[in-house]
Amino acid sequence: MESDAKIVVRNLYKIFGSDPEQALELLAKGLEKAEIFEKTGMTVGVNNANFEIHAGEIFVIMGLSGSGKSTIVRMLNRLIEPTSGQVIVDGKDVVQMSQDELVKFRLHNMSMVFQSFALMPHLTVLENAAFGLELAGADKAKQRERAMEALAQVGLEGWEDSYPAQLSGGMQQRVGLARGLAVDPDILLMDEAFSALDPLIRTEMQDELLKLQESDQRTIVFISHDLDEALRIGDRIAIMEGGRVVQVGTPEEILQNPEDDYVRAFFRGVDPTNVISAGDIVRDTHPTIIKTKVGSLRAAHELLSSSERDHGYVLDAKHRFLGVVSSESLRHAIESSPKGSAIDMAYLPEGVAVRADASMQDILPEVASKAWPVPVVDENNVYKGVVSKNRFLRTLHRTEEQMEANRQHQDSAA
Amino acid sequence: MFEDKVIPLDVWVSQFVDWLVDNYRHVFQAIKWPIEQTLNGFDTGLNALPPLLVIVLIAVAAWRFSGISLAIFSMITMTLIGLLGLWGESMTTLAMVLSAVIFCAIVGIPLGIVAGRSDRFEAWIRPALDAMQTTPAFVYLVPIVMLFSVGNVAGVLATIIFSIPPIIRLTSLGIRQVHPELVEAAQAFGATNWQVLRRVQVPLAMPTILAGLNQTIMMALSMVVIAALIGAGGLGSPVMLGLNTLDIGRAVIGGLAIVLMAIVLDRITQSMAQKR
Numbered sequence: 122m123e124s125d126a127k128i129v130v131r132n133l134y135k136i137f138g139s140d141p142e143q144a145l146e147l148l149a150k151g152l153e154k155a156e157i158f159e160k161t162g163m164t165v166g167v168n169n170a171n172f173e174i175h176a177g178e179i180f181v182i183m184g185l186s187g188s189g190k191s192t193i194v195r196m197l198n199r200l201i202e203p204t205s206g207q208v209i210v211d212g213k214d215v216v217q218m219s220q221d222e223l224v225k226f227r228l229h230n231m232s233m234v235f236q237s238f239a240l241m242p243h244l245t246v247l248e249n250a251a252f253g254l255e256l257a258g259a260d261k262a263k264q265r266e267r268a269m270e271a272l273a274q275v276g277l278e279g280w281e282d283s284y285p286a287q288l289s290g291g292m293q294q295r296v297g298l299a300r301g302l303a304v305d306p307d308i309l310l311m312d313e314a315f316s317a318l319d320p321l322i323r324t325e326m327q328d329e330l331l332k333l334q335e336s337d338q339r340t341i342v343f344i345s346h347d348l349d350e351a352l353r354i355g356d357r358i359a360i361m362e363g364g365r366v367v368q369v370g371t372p373e374e375i376l377q378n379p380e381d382d383y384v385r386a387f388f389r390g391v392d393p394t395n396v397i398s399a400g401d402i403v404r405d406t407h408p409t410i411i412k413t414k415v416g417s418l419r420a421a422h423e424l425l426s427s428s429e430r431d432h433g434y435v436l437d438a439k440h441r442f443l444g445v446v447s448s449e450s451l452r453h454a455i456e457s458s459p460k461g462s463a464i465d466m467a468y469l470p471e472g473v474a475v476r477a478d479a480s481m482q483d484i485l486p487e488v489a490s491k492a493w494p495v496p497v498v499d500e501n502n503v504y505k506g507v508v509s510k511n512r513f514l515r516t517l518h519r520t521e522e523q524m525e526a527n528r529q530h531q532d533s534a535a
Numbered sequence: 536m537f538e539d540k541v542i543p544l545d546v547w548v549s550q551f552v553d554w555l556v557d558n559y560r561h562v563f564q565a566i567k568w569p570i571e572q573t574l575n576g577f578d579t580g581l582n583a584l585p586p587l588l589v590i591v592l593i594a595v596a597a598w599r600f601s602g603i604s605l606a607i608f609s610m611i612t613m614t615l616i617g618l619l620g621l622w623g624e625s626m627t628t629l630a631m632v633l634s635a636v637i638f639c640a641i642v643g644i645p646l647g648i649v650a651g652r653s654d655r656f657e658a659w660i661r662p663a664l665d666a667m668q669t670t671p672a673f674v675y676l677v678p679i680v681m682l683f684s685v686g687n688v689a690g691v692l693a694t695i696i697f698s699i700p701p702i703i704r705l706t707s708l709g710i711r712q713v714h715p716e717l718v719e720a721a722q723a724f725g726a727t728n729w730q731v732l733r734r735v736q737v738p739l740a741m742p743t744i745l746a747g748l749n750q751t752i753m754m755a756l757s758m759v760v761i762a763a764l765i766g767a768g769g770l771g772s773p774v775m776l777g778l779n780t781l782d783i784g785r786a787v788i789g790g791l792a793i794v795l796m797a798i799v800l801d802r803i804t805q806s807m808a809q810k811r
Contacts, residue, residue, distance in 0.1 A: 200719055228725030239720035243738045253724040256734075304724070 127308065127340045128174040128197065133206030135192050135364075138163025141204045154363050166192040168364035170206070176307075177338040179330075181351040183387070184361035190344045193361070194310050197342065198231050199223055210308070228257045232301040236313035238293045240285040246272065246296050247281035253304035271303035272296075274333065291322035298326075302333070311343045315350065327354050348387055352396055360384050372396050377520065394517065399484050400477030402516045403497045403506040410435045412443060412464060421464055422451040432493040434504060435464060442496055442504045445472025474498040477505050481513065488513045552678050563682045570634060570695075571688045577630035578687070586622055590614060593799065601806035609803070612795045621770060621792045628759050628769035628796065631687060635694040635755045640748060643699045647706020647747070648732065651740070657707060664700040672697055672761045680765050690759075690767025698754035705747025709740025745808035752804055756797045770796070 136144040144163045147156075154165040167189045174180040184190045195201040197208055199215055208215040210230065218226060232253060240249050248255075251268035259267070272281060275295040285293050294314065301309055315323045331354060334341065345351050351358050352372045359369045360383070368380035376396050379385045408428045410421050412435055425433050425448050435443040446467045454467040474496040475484045487495050494507035555563075581589060590613045598606035616625050650657040676693060683689040713736050721735045737744075763771025770793050777786025 198723055200723055224725050224727055226725075227723060231723075233720070233723040235716060235720055237714075237716050239714070239716040241717060241720075241735065241739075252721075256721075256724055256726050256730055300724070310723075 125176050126173040127176040127211065128342070129207070129209040130170050130172050130174075130193075130197075131207040131209070133167055133170040133193070133196060133208065134204045135166035135189070135196060135201060136163055136204045137166050145205065165364045166201075167196065167203075170361075170366045172359055172366055172369045174340060174342060175357075176340050178356040179334060179341045179343055179354050181343045181345055181355035181358045182361060183345050183348065183351045183355075183358055185346055187363075188361040189364040190346075190361050191312055192364075194312050194342055194344050197308075197310060198227055198233065228253065229304070230306055231308040231310060232304050232306040233310040233312065234294070234297045234301045234314040236316050238285070238290075238297045238317070240293055240296055240300075242285055244284075245281065246277065246283050246285065246288070249285065249296050250281075250299040250303050252300055257304070267303050267305075268299070271299040274302060275299045275329065291318050291326065294318060294326065295329075298330075306339065308340045308342065311341060313344050313346065316345070316347065323350070324353075330354060360387060373398070373401050394481035394485070397481050397516065397520070398477065399475050399479050399481070399495075399497045399508055400499075400505065402481070402508055402512055403477065404508070404512055405506040406509070407494060407507050408433045409440075409504065410446070410464070411438065411440075412436065413438050418451055418455045418464060418467060421446060421467070422448065422455065425451065434496050434507070435468070436504050440504050441502045442474045442498045444468030445493055445496065447493065469493070472496070474502070474504070475508075476500065481516070484508065485513075552681055556681055567683055567688055567692075570638060570691055573637060574630060574634040574687055574691055577633050578627055581626040581630050582623060586617055589626070590617075593803075597799075597803050597806075600803055605802055605806065609799050612799050616792050616795055619788045619792055621773065621788065624768065624770045624773060624789075625792055625796060627687070628756075628771070628793070631691050631694065631759065631762070631767065631769055632752060632755045632800070635691050635698060635758075636748070636752050638691075638695050639699045639702050639751050639755070642695075643702035643747075643751070644706050644744065647703040647744070648710055648737070650703060650707035651710025651736070652732075660703065664703060667696055668700045672758065673764075676761070676765050685766035687767045687769075689765050690762030690769075690771075693762055693765065694755050694758040697758050698751045701750035701754060702744070702747040705750065706740065706744045709743030709747070710736050712743065713739045742808050745804070749801065749804040749808060752800050753797060756793060756800065759793060 134141075134145060134148070138144060138161065140161070140163070144157055144161060144165065147160065148165065148168060152160075154168065157163060157165055170189075170193055182190045182193060192201055196203045197210075197215070199208075199218075203216050206216065210226075215223070215226065241252065244252070247265070247268050250272050251264040254264040254267055269278075269281065272278060275298050277292065277295050277299060280288065280292070285296060288296065294317075297314070301311075315326050318326060327350060330341075343351075343354065355372060357369065357371050358375060360367045360375065360380075362383045368375055368384050370378075373396060375384060376388055379388060407430055408424055410424060410433050421433060421435075425431070425446075431449075432445055432447050434445055437443055444465070446464065447469060450467040450469055454464075457466075471491065472493070473487075475487055475498075477497050477499050484495060488508055488510055494509035494512075496507050497505045499505055590610055593613055594606040594610045597609040616622065646660065650660050672693060675696060679689050679693050683692055717735055717739070718731055721731045726734065759767070759769055759771040760774050761771070763769070763775040770789055773789030774786050774793075777783065777789060
């Protein structure tokens with residue numbers, strides 16, 4: 122996956138204090154963050170972080186306060202100078218950039234949304250949205266046009282002449298988001314961008330972000346201390362503790378295989394059926410019938426009986442899902458229309474598919490109510506396989522066990 | 536016990552000032568030149584303008600920055616100064632205050648900005664400012680007279696030294712009060728140091744900087760009587776003259792005119808700061 126890595130972080134360290142070199146040596150000798158602080162008074166902000174962020178994904182860096190997540194995101198655009206290590210964006214090391222290169226890089230490649238909004242109180246909403254463009258020296262008409270577009274994207278038309286203080290918190294952060302989008306960056310850094318908003322507005326903004334992401338596919342690095350938020354919007358999550366990146370993976374990977382107690386503690390109380398999706402547990406265990414090849418009812422019936430399954434899934438030539446048939450529905454169709462050629466007649470009326478990205482919770486009613494394994498398709502309606510009751514329950518059981526083990530582990534550790 | 540163990544600091548200082556005067560006279564003349572030009576310009580200009588026009592200009596300024604009531608108040612007050620028979624002196628004082636304040640702003644605002652952005656410079660300049668504000672003006676009047684001779688220009692110089700600290704302090708404070716997140720945000724969007732200063736720090740510090748300017752103006756006005764000691768003209772001279780000849784009436788009208796002028800300048804500059 123090296124090729125589509127947008128940002129590569131290698132051996133990144135940040136030491137806050139008077140003699141970072143000394144602290145690095147102590148770290149190399151295997152001392153802990155707390156010991157180094159006791160000995161030298163220096164704080165290890167980030168300790169040997171290594172991860173890759175893929176182009177077009179939402180990468181959530183999660184951790185409690187003081188875990189170093191805000192420091193890490195500020196080292197990506199060098200608002201905080203790394204003590205050592207590399208931050209490679211599009212093949213270029215940000216740490217090695219000269220001041221001029223850095224300014225250009227910030228103007229064009231990366232913008233940022235802040236927890237405290239950080240809007241300029243002396244500028245109007247429009248001027249705030251155009252802030253990055255103005256710094257870049259874009260001409261006035263273009264500034265206005267782009268800023269208006271960005272404001273429209275976040276639903277703030279008609280507010281351009283107001284001042285930030287006249288807006289609610291949610292609207293102010295929309296301005297912050299518009300300011301980030303107006304410069305059309307490929308990378309958007311969001312530092313606890315929604316944490317200061319109340320829960321309802323926060324969810325609304327998360328949806329907004331996902332919607333924007335569908336159309337634009339930016340690389341988003343999102344800092345959060347909120348697990349629900351991370352699971353909701355993150356394609357992949359990095360979990361940080363005490364300056365270290367403890368684990369990186371998709372929500373499912375981390376949930377199903379937590380690296381240590383700290384990660385387990387995070388996922389305590391998370392309902393696995395919300396995190397695991399149909400696509401994660403799909404299996405290709407049932408016969409598929411390509412409509413154009415196996416056109417006749419008899420041939421389909423033959424196929425089913427030879428594979429000893431009661432149900433089959435009809436697809437078109439491009440493997441798009443068309444319908445579910447059963448031995449019985451096929452036999453019925455053969456009897457009622459002897460010369461029959463169309464397999465369509467045998468589709469079970471309730472044989473509908475679910476989306477691969479639907480959570481287990483979402484597909485539960487479907488799985489429970491149907492006699493046949495539920496077919497799963499991707500966003501283009503391409504068939505991925507089926508989820509049977511058996512498979513569903515077994516997954517549930519396994520994660521329950523896992524969660525229980527985590528819980529016991531946690532309790533005995535505490 | 537100290538009879539024969541005195542550090543001859545007084546002798547050293549005298550020798551040092553003498554040495555400065557002998558060797559660096561041209562330097563001090565160079566410093567004096569722009570101040571002299573500015574002051575003479577203001578003085579001649581203000582005295583040449585018909586008093587009515589000056590009153591109207593001041594009223595218009597008051598009206599623009601604050602409103603009609605301050606405009607009327609300023610008009611009445613300035614007329615009153617004229618009716619006290621001190622119009623010429625008050626224009627000279629205004630010219631001195633304006634010149635001093637302009638140089639305070641030119642020198643003080645940049646120094647304040649540097650102090651606001653650098654802890655080291657702030658630590659270094661703070662004791663200097665304390666000294667400038669607390670040293671009795673009489674102490675530095677003598678070296679100023681030796682270096683710049685007597686008259687209005689020396690008066691303005693003494694005024695600058697005395698009244699520059701507030702604008703430096705408050706500019707620094709204003710810059711420091713700008714939320715660090717705003718500076719960070721500007722940097723994150725690719726602002727250079729200069730852009731951060733010009734587009735974020737200075738605009739947001741402006742109300743505080745203007746409050747500093749107001750303080751500087753007030754301090755400058757309070758120096759006019761002391762400046763009169765070294766031969767500066769203006770509203771200080773009737774006060775000095777009154778004191779010397781025990782002419783109480785004369786001293787009081789001089790003092791009254793200074794107070795009236797202070798009130799007008801204070802109100803106008805304060806409303807400038809609030810308007811931002």
